[in-house]
Amino acid sequence: MTAHSDSNDDVATLEEALPLEALPLDAWHRARGARMVGFAGYHMPIHYDGIMAEHSWTREYAGLFDVSHMGQIGFSGDGVDEALEMLLPSDIKGLKPGRQRYSMLLDQDGGILDDLMVARPADGAFDGAAIYMVVNGATKYDDMAWMIEHLPDEVVMNHMDEQALLALQGPEAGEAMAALVPGTAALTFMQCGAFDWNGVALWISRSGYTGEDGFEISLPADAAEAFADALCALPQVKPIGLGARDSLRLEAGLPLYGHDLTPAVSTIGADLGFAIGKRRRAEGGFIGHGRVMKELADGPGTKRVGLKIAGRLPAREGAQIFVGDNLVGEVTSGGFAPSLGAPIAMGWVSLPHSALDTALEIDVRGKRISATVTPMPFVPHRYRRAAA
Amino acid sequence: MSRYFTEEHEWIDVEGEIATVGITDFAQEQLGDIVFVELPVEGATFDKGDDAAVVESVKAASDVYAPISGEVVEANGALEDEPALVNSDAEEDGWFFKLRITDMSELEGLMTEAAYKTFVAAL
Numbered sequence A: 001m002t003a004h005s006d007s008n009d010d011v012a013t014l015e016e017a018l019p020l021e022a023l024p025l026d027a028w029h030r031a032r033g034a035r036m037v038g039f040a041g042y043h044m045p046i047h048y049d050g051i052m053a054e055h056s057w058t059r060e061y062a063g064l065f066d067v068s069h070m071g072q073i074g075f076s077g078d079g080v081d082e083a084l085e086m087l088l089p090s091d092i093k094g095l096k097p098g099r100q101r102y103s104m105l106l107d108q109d110g111g112i113l114d115d116l117m118v119a120r121p122a123d124g125a126f127d128g129a130a131i132y133m134v135v136n137g138a139t140k141y142d143d144m145a146w147m148i149e150h151l152p153d154e155v156v157m158n159h160m161d162e163q164a165l166l167a168l169q170g171p172e173a174g175e176a177m178a179a180l181v182p183g184t185a186a187l188t189f190m191q192c193g194a195f196d197w198n199g200v201a202l203w204i205s206r207s208g209y210t211g212e213d214g215f216e217i218s219l220p221a222d223a224a225e226a227f228a229d230a231l232c233a234l235p236q237v238k239p240i241g242l243g244a245r246d247s248l249r250l251e252a253g254l255p256l257y258g259h260d261l262t263p264a265v266s267t268i269g270a271d272l273g274f275a276i277g278k279r280r281r282a283e284g285g286f287i288g289h290g291r292v293m294k295e296l297a298d299g300p301g302t303k304r305v306g307l308k309i310a311g312r313l314p315a316r317e318g319a320q321i322f323v324g325d326n327l328v329g330e331v332t333s334g335g336f337a338p339s340l341g342a343p344i345a346m347g348w349v350s351l352p353h354s355a356l357d358t359a360l361e362i363d364v365r366g367k368r369i370s371a372t373v374t375p376m377p378f379v380p381h382r383y384r385r386a387a388a
Numbered sequence B: 001m002s003r004y005f006t007e008e009h010e011w012i013d014v015e016g017e018i019a020t021v022g023i024t025d026f027a028q029e030q031l032g033d034i035v036f037v038e039l040p041v042e043g044a045t046f047d048k049g050d051d052a053a054v055v056e057s058v059k060a061a062s063d064v065y066a067p068i069s070g071e072v073v074e075a076n077g078a079l080e081d082e083p084a085l086v087n088s089d090a091e092e093d094g095w096f097f098k099l100r101i102t103d104m105s106e107l108e109g110l111m112t113e114a115a116y117k118t119f120v121a122a123l
Helices: A013-017 A026-031 A051-060 A080-087 A140-150 A173-180 A182-186 A221-232 A242-251 A278-283 A289-298 B025-031 B104-109 B113-121
Strands: A002-006 A035-039 A042-047 A062-066 A071-076 A099-106 A112-120 A131-135 A156-159 A163-169 A192-197 A200-205 A214-220 A237-239 A302-309 A320-323 A326-337 A342-350 A359-364 A367-374 B002-005 B010-015 B018-023 B034-038 B051-057 B060-065 B070-075 B097-101
Touching: A026 A035, A026 A042, A026 A221, A042 A051, A042 A242, A051 A062, A051 A242, A062 A173, A062 A221, A071 A080, A071 A140, A080 A131, A080 A140, A099 A140, A112 A140, A131 A214, A140 A156, A163 A173, A163 A221, A173 A182, A173 A214, A173 A221, A182 A192, A200 A221, A214 A221, A221 A237, A242 A326, A242 A342, A278 A289, A302 A326, A302 A359, A326 A359, B002 B113, B018 B025, B097 B104
Parallel strands: A062 A237
Antiparallel strands: A002 B060, A035 A042, A062 A163, A071 A131, A071 A156, A099 A112, A112 A131, A163 A214, A192 A200, A200 A214, A302 A342, A302 A367, A320 A326, A320 A359, A326 A342, A359 A367, B002 B010, B010 B018, B018 B097, B034 B051, B051 B060, B070 B097
């Protein structure tokens, strides 16, 4: 028996050749029976009880994810906002203290180098950072090299590699987090702030990668075990591995960098135009702006779409998508959706075949299976949004 | 009836000229939640080592090889409706397919249960 595809493979082949590093919670995961795998250059837990059980637990209660492999970066110095607006298509100047925004790094051709979160701590609230950024683990060193190259000398970039990063996700995440850190109850989706837990400084945002309500918590690595223990001592919280993180985000329609997003694809094609501020579209002044404007006007050549799959056979990453004999696209993420009890996929198809309800066929090991372009998310988001 | 094992984590029950093939409990444990099993059709013939079935877990698809040469006489239809049978009962009700054995001498290269246990313990 041999695995011939694994959606959790890292894309960074160079990193795969290097020895894996241990994250702050390594021993904690192993003590909880995690099966560890190599991901983004680190030993990481793929699952504890099983992907299906962990997936369902997160949709029903609250799951704790260790995402300490991700890159946490602080920016400070004169002209931070102006400098970051050169690198990011999003409105940074308009980002208020205590707010977070989804954004991405684009190359000169408008290709996506990474997707990321960018936040503005209130003055002095988080390690002196004027702007705090979280980028993907597998791309963090490339991202930092790119930013060093493009940022002016006055802007100081601080890789916060002494910080762990946890995510608490699920409909009971709010209740669980408030039990330890009561002040977090006031946060709504994409708000963030500094909090204290038993003298430990926490930076918490109400955000995540599962489609559920929840939080992402940055904290000193040496406090991570105690905080994870305190969360998992609550009846509604269990640790959840990377396997369920992937199935949860796929159901939520959220793209995975290195798979659904690459330097070969664009923001507009990826249906991520919401990340580009209105002012930024009009004014430009960021790397990759030409591609964004051209595709807003003429449409992208290919689009990221959701695919509902007939039957039970999952279509995985790399499976080709056809209309009749014509190759029209490729699956970039695919698997079984535990919450739906059916296979789903995300893929890129040429624009004429990307409209909702378009009937497509996917080749899975020589067999054609029927698929339909379907709206995402596959499972509705349940974010705790601010009242309008 | 004798039970044999392979290094690819399959078990083979032999009764007369018919071999029943499945994956081991160790294999299902490694794969995690199984969501789909693609089985061979009746009448298909395999040489030892051919791809015979595919088992899809939540995270990946894996090939199952024909552990010996033969012709498929039956596939376990129960797995179509309930692929999780492979998780709950890998070495009995979760069998994959039955082969009419072409070459009985191929059985000699397979492991006994004791040998397989030793093999797994060393992994």
